Amino acid sequence: MxxxxxxxxxxxxxxxxSAPDIAASVNQVLERRGWPVQSVAFVEKFIGFGPRRLLLDLFVELGLPSDDATVDEAVREYLANYARSPAERxxxxxxxxxxxxxxxxxxxxxxxxxxxxxxxxxxxxxxxxxxxxxxxxxxxxxxxxxxxxxxxxxxxxxxxxxxxxxxxxxxxxxxxxxxxxxxxxxxxxxxxxxxxxxxxxxxxxxxxxxxxxxxxxxxxxxxxx
The missing domain is CATH 3.40.50.1000 (HAD superfamily/HAD-like)
Structure with missing residues (x-):
């Protein structure tokens, strides 16, 4: 032993x-709202505390709306995006x-x-x-x-x-x-x-x-x- x-x-x-797949799912959320997409390296800095904290911290860092309703909706969309393609990259x-x-x-x-x-x-x-x-x-x-x-x-x-x-x-x-x-x-x-x-x-x-x-x-x- x-x-x-x-x-x-x-x-x-x-x-x-998994950062490339996470970033792709995040960028779908951003793009749908007309917000600028981000690099994998940038998104990767926020990984570690779970999906809600990921999006909340990222929105705050970018100066985007970060109220509970906005973040909750973004989390639901992010998880749906990720579930459709969880390991492609x-x-x-x-x-x-x-x-x-x-x-x-x-x-x-x-x-x-x-x-x-x-x-x-x-x-x-x-x-x-x-x-x-x-x-x-x-x-x-x-x-x-x-x-x-x-x-x-x-x-x-x-x-x-x-x-x-x-x-x-x-x-x-x-x-x-x-x-x-x-x-x-x-x-x-x-x-x-x-x-x-x-x-x-x-x-x-x-x-x-x-x-x-x-x-x-x-x-x-x-x-x-």
Whole structure:
């Protein structure tokens, strides 16, 4: 058995580069209202807190109407756009798929904790062909509270029955880091996507996911980041 008995992963920015599909869905919302479309890089800055926060923060940044009614309508439209084409432009980060398959083969149990809505998360994982690798997937709308609230991550661990087991959370944002710290769970930041902007000690930065399957002693819960 490797370093951990189980691993929980963030999805967007950690396992997959979904920013192009998210940006395309956002731009359909903007274009329909006659507002200027934005680059993938610009939209990507607002990913991490879920769809409503994504659109609200983006509208505020652009000086667009951001009242509740406008944002609520935009969220509904965005989700419908995204559901129609959830993975047309989405790609795995290098080595991620093979590393997930390696970890699965070695017997490490895996789950996902994501601020993407539940149905969209399951649909994307199915399209990409990795759904069978994960025991539990909990999107933002399927949890008692969403990240950075630790209840989201603990909902995943509870459904997986990880109490007393050695496990860690892997992500790419400060939101993920704060979630793990609040849940008192070891946290690793990936080196790709936005992960390089998360301040962690070198031993908590991952260049390959498969490194968590290396034979070594597990780190005590409460460390990391």
């Amino acid at each position: 490797g370093r951990y008995e189980a691993l929980v992963f963030d999805l967007d920015g950690t396992l997959i580069d 989405t790609l795995f980060y290098p080595h991620v798929r093979e590393d997930l398959e390696f970890l699965h083969r070695t017997g490490i149990r895996m789950g996902i904790c994501t601020n993407k809505p539940q149905d969209l998360s399951l649909k994307v994982l199915d399209i990409l062909g990795i759904a069978p690798l994960f025991e539990v997937v909990v999107g933002a709308d399927a949890a008692p509270a969403c990240k950075p609230d630790p209840a989201h991550l603990l909902a995943v661990s509870g459904r997986m029955g990880l109490d007393g087991l050695s496990w860690a959370y892997v992500g790419d944002t400060k939101v993920d880091q704060a979630t793990a710290q609040a849940a008192r769970v070891p946290f690793y930041a990936v080196s790709w996507g936005g992960g390089g902007e998360v301040a962690v000690a070198p031993e908590w930065r991952l260049d390959r996911l498969r490194d968590l399957g290396a034979n070594s002693e597990p780190v005590r819960v409460g460390q990391g980041g």
